[in-house]
Amino acid sequence: MQHETEIEVRYHETDGQGIVHHSIYFQYFELARVEMLKSIGHNYADLERDGIHLVVHSISCRYHLSAKFGDVLRIATTVERATTARIDHSYRVLRDDALVAEGKSTIACVNSDGIVQRIPDFLQSKP
Amino acid sequence: MQHETEIEVRYHETDGQGIVHHSIYFQYFELARVEMLKSIGHNYADLERDGIHLVVHSISCRYHLSAKFGDVLRIATTVERATTARIDHSYRVLRDDALVAEGKSTIACVNSDGIVQRIPDFLQSKP
Amino acid sequence: MQHETEIEVRYHETDGQGIVHHSIYFQYFELARVEMLKSIGHNYADLERDGIHLVVHSISCRYHLSAKFGDVLRIATTVERATTARIDHSYRVLRDDALVAEGKSTIACVNSDGIVQRIPDFLQSKP
Amino acid sequence: MQHETEIEVRYHETDGQGIVHHSIYFQYFELARVEMLKSIGHNYADLERDGIHLVVHSISCRYHLSAKFGDVLRIATTVERATTARIDHSYRVLRDDALVAEGKSTIACVNSDGIVQRIPDFLQSKP
Numbered sequence: 107m108q109h110e111t112e113i114e115v116r117y118h119e120t121d122g123q124g125i126v127h128h129s130i131y132f133q134y135f136e137l138a139r140v141e142m143l144k145s146i147g148h149n150y151a152d153l154e155r156d157g158i159h160l161v162v163h164s165i166s167c168r169y170h171l172s173a174k175f176g177d178v179l180r181i182a183t184t185v186e187r188a189t190t191a192r193i194d195h196s197y198r199v200l201r202d203d204a205l206v207a208e209g210k211s212t213i214a215c216v217n218s219d220g221i222v223q224r225i226p227d228f229l230q231s232k233p
Numbered sequence: 234m235q236h237e238t239e240i241e242v243r244y245h246e247t248d249g250q251g252i253v254h255h256s257i258y259f260q261y262f263e264l265a266r267v268e269m270l271k272s273i274g275h276n277y278a279d280l281e282r283d284g285i286h287l288v289v290h291s292i293s294c295r296y297h298l299s300a301k302f303g304d305v306l307r308i309a310t311t312v313e314r315a316t317t318a319r320i321d322h323s324y325r326v327l328r329d330d331a332l333v334a335e336g337k338s339t340i341a342c343v344n345s346d347g348i349v350q351r352i353p354d355f356l357q358s359k360p
Numbered sequence: 361m362q363h364e365t366e367i368e369v370r371y372h373e374t375d376g377q378g379i380v381h382h383s384i385y386f387q388y389f390e391l392a393r394v395e396m397l398k399s400i401g402h403n404y405a406d407l408e409r410d411g412i413h414l415v416v417h418s419i420s421c422r423y424h425l426s427a428k429f430g431d432v433l434r435i436a437t438t439v440e441r442a443t444t445a446r447i448d449h450s451y452r453v454l455r456d457d458a459l460v461a462e463g464k465s466t467i468a469c470v471n472s473d474g475i476v477q478r479i480p481d482f483l484q485s486k487p
Numbered sequence: 488m489q490h491e492t493e494i495e496v497r498y499h500e501t502d503g504q505g506i507v508h509h510s511i512y513f514q515y516f517e518l519a520r521v522e523m524l525k526s527i528g529h530n531y532a533d534l535e536r537d538g539i540h541l542v543v544h545s546i547s548c549r550y551h552l553s554a555k556f557g558d559v560l561r562i563a564t565t566v567e568r569a570t571t572a573r574i575d576h577s578y579r580v581l582r583d584d585a586l587v588a589e590g591k592s593t594i595a596c597v598n599s600d601g602i603v604q605r606i607p608d609f610l611q612s613k614p
Contacts, residue, residue, distance in 0.1 A: 116391055116394075137371075
């Protein structure tokens with residue numbers, strides 16, 4: 107499964123070097139996951155209300171180019187693997203055809219008490 | 234009542250102009266309120282666990298000088314007025330003797346369901 | 361002059377109370393100003409490249425309702441007053457017909473060395 | 488080389504799940520690198536003024552436990568490898584004796600025009 111989200115860099119997301127701070131890309135990845143869920147009919151706010159909390163188990167990013175205020179970036183997100191225990195995503199951040207950054211993450215599912223639970227079948231979208 | 238908190242500007246708090254983004258001062262004010270509470274023996278995390286949630290009703294800031302990464306700033310916080318319904322704070326952000334910014338806020342108290350409640354007596358510290 | 365920008369609350373913008381942190385509204389206001397400029401043909405990134413830096417002189421917000429992750433908010437921005445020295449904006453944050461928050465700001469203009477300069481005529485859009 | 492920095496979780500760093508948002512750990516790692524530099528006599532603000540800009544090439548984090556508002560966390564940072572081209576750090580985030588998160592990063596050095604340059608000898612501290 108693949109999905110693409112477009113974002114425009116906001117002023118406060120840049121740092122003293124005039125470029126998007128590296129920590130911001132993880133916010134972009136989260137936004138991309140939320141939009142991907144939406145594209146298959148799921149609202150993450152509703153999931154949390156139903157006691158389905160997705161938590162990040164591990165995440166990484168490799169930076170190739172810097173991004174600036176006002177840049178329009180496309181986040182191409184792929185579900186690399188989905189089991190009852192975890193979902194692995196990969197991300198490619200693109201500005202036109204240039205690769206700005208690449209990321210990977212593994213998310214798990216916990217209930218409202220923070221106890222790990224099975225990822226619901228409807229979230230294990232087959233690629 | 235008066236209290237002073239020292240903070241050091243973190244890199245990610247600066248923006249593309251190389252200075253602390255104006256929205257960050259409101260995070261500093263919050264930190265100053267938390268430290269002030271601590272100085273009179275109250276831990277805000279414990280208050281929230283007890284169903285005492287302080288919410289910002291209104292807040293403002295006026296900027297005189299810019300602050301840079303690594304600057305050491307002192308936040309001087311004063312309780313201007315405290316009633317059962319609201320607490321008014323004022324803030325002065327100083328770098329050495331220079332006034333960097335000034336702020337004001339009014340906070341109220343809600344319970345865990347978001348319903349406005351009386352501010353507990355022990356929080357209405359007399360100036 | 362009036363302009364309306366729509367934003368959707370991002371997950372990381374909420375805090376431990378499950379609502380949008382009060383400091384985030386100032387990021388929304390900035391985004392609204394950038395979009396307003398865009399609507400009259402100006403790109404703020406280009407302005408900065410030309411040595412026209414808009415800085416916040418003072419800003420305030422009053423909160424009426426809380427906003428949650430996934431909420432779609434409209435920021436209605438009005439230029440209340442524009443002179444060669446400053447531009448005053450007011451903001452209304454709306455969710456459907458409900459008023460979530462109201463803000464005001466005054467911005468000034470500095471050059472690349474941080475020296476105050478006249479606000480260019482083309483930015484003093486008449487209401 | 489090893490260094491330890493203590494931080495206290497700020498309210499706005501938590502998200503709607505009531506825990507520190509996963510993107511915030513990368514801000515903590517940055518703070519830890521800045522403090523580590525300081526401990527060997529270097530001020531990162533001065534380095535940038537001298538045209539020595541450290542940029543993150545890649546970074547990752549694995550989360551073991553969640554952290555809450557008010558938690559006191561220790562970031563133990565180790566220089567794993569330092570060459571003229573890159574410095575690799577590893578990070579352990581601890582609360583008392585419990586391991587909250589672990590991270591790794593690779594940083595490189597660019598000049599004021601963003602061109603990759605040799606990492607100065609004095610930054611290649613031997614472990």
